[in-house]
Amino acid sequence: MAKLQTSTSIEEVKPVEIARPRVRGVDLLRDPLLNKDMGFSLQERQLLGIHGLLPPIMLSQEEQVYAVMQNFYRWDNDLDRYIYLMSLQDRNEKLFYKVVTENVELMMPIIYTPTVGQACLKYGLIYRKPRGLYISINDKGHVFDILCNWPAEDVKAIVVTDGERILGLGDLGCFGMGIPVGKLSLYTALAGVQPAQCLPIMLDVGTNNAKILTDPLYIGLRQKRETGQAYDEFIDEFMTAVVKRYGRDTLVQFEDFGNHNAFKLLEKYRDRYCVFNDDIQGTAAVAVAGIMASLKITGKPLSENTFVFQGAGEASIGIAKLLLMAMKESGMSESEALRKIWMVDSKGLIVKNRPSGGVTGQKVLFAQDHAPIDKLEQVVKQIKPTCIIGAAAQPGAFTEQILIDMATINDRPIIFALSNPTSKAECTAEQAYKFTKGRCVFASGSPFRPVTYENKVFHPGQGNNAYVFPAVGLATILCDIRTITEEVFLESAKALASMVTKKDMEEGRVYPPLSQIREVSTRMTVHLLDFAYKKGLALHYPEPSNKNSFVRAQQYSTEYLSYVPEIYEWPQFCSRI
Structure with missing residues (x-):
């Protein structure tokens, strides 16, 4: 997927209208960032080598949304609806986010609380396709190598958990991966963070949940939780590897760590890394x-x-x-x-x-x-x-x-x-x-x-x-905040209250x-950009003169992009496919 253009005149940045996929044929249909299912035009099907790989009918995105909603209502329980929506996200991300953003009040309880709690409890049963990275304590010493296995080079937002305190459900270990996945879905759906820049991570250090340890469907390490020095060194290695792989400006959101670790990790890293803890x-x-x-x-x-x-x-x-x-x-x-x-x-x-x-x-x-x-x-x-x-x-x-x-x-x-x-x-x-x-x-x-x-x-x-963390994440990314202070969250609270x-x-x-x-997330992001530049927290310059236009131009669009180039772009297009 083509990235947004950059310009010294930041407020004039606009999304690219023509995407140039790096893959073609059946591989294109297997890439959720590029796939449009039956939304591909005849020209695209012919040029990209997928003609005949799809039914001959061509559907508009609106018609596809209608089909998704018919399937959504076909299920009689929320966990099945969750599974269905996750399969859609794994197949066609733009359509998934189109459906969520157009039906956000209906979809939020399905892709996030409370249904995500049910999903975590049954994560071994509903697990279908890998999403995110699983780094275990047994990988200590090789965390950077595992981060390098992730295909995206421009990760800007990481949500990480060790699964010790998932919602009010307790220690779910590796089953807690549903939380980082869900949180980052909201980063995109609610604030417009580019999904290709998001990475959910599970740090598997074991679990003290005896019931899960004996569950034949458990997908994590079958051992008691690692604690003490080995745990601390593992987290240190992870933070160092993130900066080495993606840079000092990569946001790391700590999620659902146990109380004893949550405060300790926040205090330890908040001044040295770009981090915050959503639970706190x-x-x-x-x-x-x-x-x-x-x-x-x-x-x-x-x-x-x-x-x-x-x-x-x-x-x-x-x-x-x-x-x-x-x-x-x-x-x-x-x-x-x-x-x-x-x-x-x-x-x-x-x-x-x-x-x-x-x-x-x-x-x-x-x-x-x-x-x-x-x-x-x-x-x-x-x-x-x-x-x-x-x-x-x-x-x-x-x-x-x-x-x-x-x-x-x-x-x-x-x-x-x-x-x-x-x-x-x-x-x-x-x-x-x-x-x-x-x-x-x-x-x-x-x-x-x-x-x-x-x-x-x-x-x-x-x-x-979700009223706050997606906007904080987007603001951090757009104006390059390296240290997220408590004042940022107080400003978020004041901005949210003012919109009631x-x-x-x-x-x-x-x-x-x-x-x-x-819209709440967008307005809050604009407010936080104003605050960040005023307080000297922003490192991205020049400062946008029109922050509202700047933010909206950078947000992810759920509309399909055209894969059909103009004639004068044909040589460049061919070189990329």
Whole structure:
């Protein structure tokens, strides 16, 4: 596939209209980046040596989309729909992304949460065709060689996992590859990152999941997880190999690492490499954006809110830290802001000198001077929060009594049940609206259907990381950000919150509708480019004078390109096929 042109007049960059495939014949039909199935014209079929390899009918892309949707609806469960869509992506990427972008609200729950969780649990059963790289701990010392086996030379975005904490499902080992694959699909579908520049990677260091280790369909190493020095050296080698192979400007997104490694790896590499952790920073940006939008509904400034977190893992800590930054930016001192943030883990309220112990690492910052409390219900009664946030994959944690108490304490309680997949949510949207008598401001991590309460229809907001990480990735690539600071995610949160309209809020949303997410990602990318150049984070010069035009010109197009050259281009064309 031909790349975008480059020019010193950056805002005038436009996609190339004629692609020059490097392969022909049956190989062309087997390349998902180039294949158009029955979308090839008669001229293309004759010139590219595929005439007769396809049925004689020629279909427009719109007709192909119709056929895909007929197949999509033929399946009676979401996992089969996931398998079907992944097979389409493996065959014809432009058609896959055309279908997703035109039906994003319908497709998002299939190619991402919650269905991707089901797919990971059954990944050995549904595995069809290799996508991405699998690098095992047994390859230590040869990681660079394996990276060189990947055919693309211009990789700009890598999503990598070791599969230890897949969504709220736990240690799935090599089955967790569905997450990097899904995330990078959203990079392209929602923000327009070129798919040829994306690389999903599984770092297989084993799994401690006994059930998976005995599964005859398991596709990973059948051993306990490697830890300690060998693990650290393996990750170091991987990061060094990425830079050696693809350059210092390659984005590496850490995904679904265990809590003990997630923070350690982020702190270790954030100043030396172009990295971020979506579970910590992406989740934080989306949650804080939802809080900012919620405050427009409740009418209370940030300083007058008190937050209680159910869970103190990487998601909760990430949200709390970004929330702390937002509070300080609003004029509060750090000590004042910390007194507004309370966290509950498996041993109860996190307080200083807690008899039950467990206050270590990242939790220490949020330990309060307060008597110990064991149960979340009692925490809510005593602390009287304006907002409760769940991100610990504890289904049902927001009980009926907690929701009733939140509505008693507040006119408009903020209830964020952010755990994924849907089966792990702290409460359902229906429970939240019912037990707060329709007065809560609700958001969830996975999608819920609209809820009708006393003749009013509420559209629950979905606090999906997809509102943020694709835009952060595209902005990083386009303006060459080498160090992704926390301020980038706070800016993302502010940009997202600003896009929530009055109409959205009247419908119960604290995020824009998913149907608008491509435009949301584009506008956020433009905002982040402005911020990056203003703060000196961008290294790509000259700075575009019209960043909106620049971003839109660089985004991936789902429209088929013509493979038929003009006559004057024929010699060049022939030399490439």
